[in-house]
Amino acid sequence: DPERCIVFVQSHVAEHSELNWLLNAHGVTPLGELERQTQFKDKTQRQESVSAGLLNYPVLQAADVLLYKASLVPVGEDQVQHLELMREIARRWNARYGDHYFPEPQPLLTKTKRVLGLDGKAKMSKSLGNTIGLFESPEAIWEKLRPAATDPARKTRKDPGTPEICNIFTLHHGFSPPDTVAEVAQKCRTAGWGCLDCKRVLADNMIAALKPMRERAEALKRDPAGVLARLRAGADKARALAHRTITEVRDRMGFLKTNADSDHRHL
Ligand code: SF4
Numbered sequence: 001d002p003e004r005c006i007v008f009v010q011s012h013v014a015e016h017s018e019l020n021w022l023l024n025a026h027g028v029t030p031l032g033e034l035e036r037q038t039q040f041k042d043k044t045q046r047q048e049s050v051s052a053g054l055l056n057y058p059v060l061q062a063a064d065v066l067l068y069k070a071s072l073v074p075v076g077e078d079q080v081q082h083l084e085l086m087r088e089i090a091r092r093w094n095a096r097y098g099d100h101y102f103p104e105p106q107p108l109l110t111k112t113k114r115v116l117g118l119d120g121k122a123k124m125s126k127s128l129g130n131t132i133g134l135f136e137s138p139e140a141i142w143e144k145l146r147p148a149a150t151d152p153a154r155k156t157r158k159d160p161g162t163p164e165i166c167n168i169f170t171l172h173h174g175f176s177p178p179d180t181v182a183e184v185a186q187k188c189r190t191a192g193w194g195c196l197d198c199k200r201v202l203a204d205n206m207i208a209a210l211k212p213m214r215e216r217a218e219a220l221k222r223d224p225a226g227v228l229a230r231l232r233a234g235a236d237k238a239r240a241l242a243h244r245t246i247t248e249v250r251d252r253m254g255f256l257k258t259n260a261d262s263d264h265r266h267l
Pocket of ligand 1: 150166169194195198
């Protein structure tokens, strides 16, 4: 809701790439830390050619967060390592250029902090084809959930299962009310129902939860000019905040002031 938060496209605010570059300064972001990031290592193993941008991506993420001096970042568990690096970058920058200037951002995790893909192996990823899109039709959601991986110990309907190791149970936490989650756990442990019954309940709750989002997305798709206008207005608000930070950062790092910096002082 653009009335409640600033919604904008990152590339509309050039200060993101400038802070990214400045955070690469000597003594702030060590190369070894970037090479140790799990996501970088995973992707380099899967790709033949790796761009420098992939290595540097966590620094851009740090710039995205630090530019607005955010203290909490809503992420999945797989991003916790990037946030640790972000705090390290903030600490090192603060030590060199300004004590406590950047807050050290902390992760804001939900109960479903790690949702695996429908294959139950890796996290949801479009390139692995194991996702359910937020705007998919009810039929597509059911077609994808039906064959999704469950607890492999439940070979037949009579075998009891362990809900805690089943990704369908994790998804129930995200979409089903607490009493349904408790019922799922009980029926799974006692083989009180089959996995298909369990998935049908999940599908119904998922479809109901996603319906208002899908309808809103469809309405927005019919008004591309309105969407662009709101994104541009959001970028104007974000740029005002970002410009203030980048001006202070340049100043603390010892760059010569530009006319724009002087204008900023009079804002
Ligand atoms: S009953 Fe539900 S929670 Fe248990 S293994 Fe099957 S799908 Fe997973």
